[in-house]
Amino acid sequence: MISRExxxxxxxxxxxLFFVCFISARADAICKxxxxxxxxxxxxxxxxxxxxxxxxxxxxxxxxxxxPDPTKMPICICPISVPPxxxxxxxISFWEPARFIEVVKDAYCFPSIGVGFSxxxxxxxxxxxxDAGDQQEMPSTFYQAHYxxxxxxxxxxxxxxxxxLEHSGFDIAYLTELDPTWNDDLxxxxxxxxxxxxxxMPAQLSCTADSVGSNGKHPISQLFWCMGSSGSTxxxxxxxNDDKLVQSSLSAASRLVYKMGRFGALCDTGVDICxxxxxxxxxxxxxxxxxxxxxxxHQCVPVxxxxxxxxxxxxxxxxxxxDAPDNFMYILFxxxxxxxx
Numbered sequence: 305m306i307s308r309e310x311x312x313x314x315x316x317x318x319x320x321l322f323f324v325c326f327i328s329a330r331a332d333a334i335c336k337x338x339x340x341x342x343x344x345x346x347x348x349x350x351x352x353x354x355x356x357x358x359x360x361x362x363x364x365x366x367x368x369x370x371x372p373d374p375t376k377m378p379i380c381i382c383p384i385s386v387p388p389x390x391x392x393x394x395x396i397s398f399w400e401p402a403r404f405i406e407v408v409k410d411a412y413c414f415p416s417i418g419v420g421f422s423x424x425x426x427x428x429x430x431x432x433x434x435d436a437g438d439q440q441e442m443p444s445t446f447y448q449a450h451y452x453x454x455x456x457x458x459x460x461x462x463x464x465x466x467x468x469l470e471h472s473g474f475d476i477a478y479l480t481e482l483d484p485t486w487n488d489d490l491x492x493x494x495x496x497x498x499x500x501x502x503x504x505m506p507a508q509l510s511c512t513a514d515s516v517g518s519n520g521k522h523p524i525s526q527l528f529w530c531m532g533s534s535g536s537t538x539x540x541x542x543x544x545n546d547d548k549l550v551q552s553s554l555s556a557a558s559r560l561v562y563k564m565g566r567f568g569a570l571c572d573t574g575v576d577i578c579x580x581x582x583x584x585x586x587x588x589x590x591x592x593x594x595x596x597x598x599x600x601x602h603q604c605v606p607v608x609x610x611x612x613x614x615x616x617x618x619x620x621x622x623x624x625x626x627d628a629p630d631n632f633m634y635i636l637f638x639x640x641x642x643x644x645x
Contacts, residue, residue, distance in 0.1 A: 307379075335419070336419070337418030343460070344600070345596040354396075355373070356395075371589040374575060379395070381643075382643045382645075385580065394644050396570065396645075401637050409446075409533070413628075416633055445544045445547055447556040451561075452475065502538050517532070518607060518609050525587045531559070540563050561607075568585050572587055574587065588608070591636060595635075
């Protein structure tokens with residue numbers, strides 16, 4: 305327990321020092337909050353179901369069914385680079401808390417450490433919601449987002465002997481404040497020209513089926529340009545055509561997951577039982593979210609699920625427990641299927 309607390313303290317000290325050095329020598333209290341607690345602010349039942357050799361040891365949460373396993377066989381065979389060039393093992397699957405995503409209206413606000421920093425330059429967009437009016441066709445919301453490598457079990461020194469876990473440390477992998485394509489829709493279309501293929505009525509109408517799937521069992525991965533009730537995956541920027549802040553925050557978090565896959569900075573651990581597979585076109589059913597801040601949720605939320613099911617009371621108008629409203633932190637769970645030998 306002492307080692308775990310020491311490890312957690314070291315993590316947060318490193319976080320603070322990183323942001324102070326990288327962003328600004330002066331920190332302004334633009335988004336006060338509490339430091340993330342990985343024990344109490346992670347929805348631990350979202351790691352289930354847990355299966356060994358095709359047998360369910362612990363069942364799925366009632367609110368979110370499991371995604372299909374890449375194999376139904378209890379015995380698995382994986383290639384290796386040395387003779388006999390294969391290994392035999394037992395298949396297991398579960399959901400791994402491996403990343404977190406911060407979705408914030410205040411640029412350079414970090415809910416995970418409960419502090420925000422002044423941007424070193426002017427020109428970085430803050431977020432917020434705008435209602436539809438005479439000058440716009442529909443309501444819109446803009447968020448900045450941060451993507452972090454966050455192998456919770458490794459950081460807490462749990463299950464360290466398992467070959468199926470990611471043995472890496474904490475790292476901030478991506479800040480949208482530094483990405484022009486996230487802040488400008490037109491530039492996003494130029495970098496991702498396939499946006500033009502899905503900006504039409506037939507493509508958007510097909511998202512109705514994905515919305516039904518995400519609010520029922522799981523989203524339809526073949527409709528990769530859809531995010532269920534969260535709208536369209538494109539354009540890959542921080543602008544979302546919705547003025548509901550909780551739903552919009554899930555949209556921005558989901559869009560960032562897809563964007564990281566397009567970068568080649570994300571691989572899917574639920575596609576192949578033998579390896580982590582790069583997925584420039586995401587398999588949506590292999591990801592689920594749980595809300596950590598400003599209110600810790602205990603629901604497992606698939607991509608595109610409507611906030612009417614899970615979002616009630618998740619963004620109070622006044623700070624709750626020291627965490628400012630409108631700045632969200634999501635724990636990203638990914639489907640993990642592997643061959644244990």
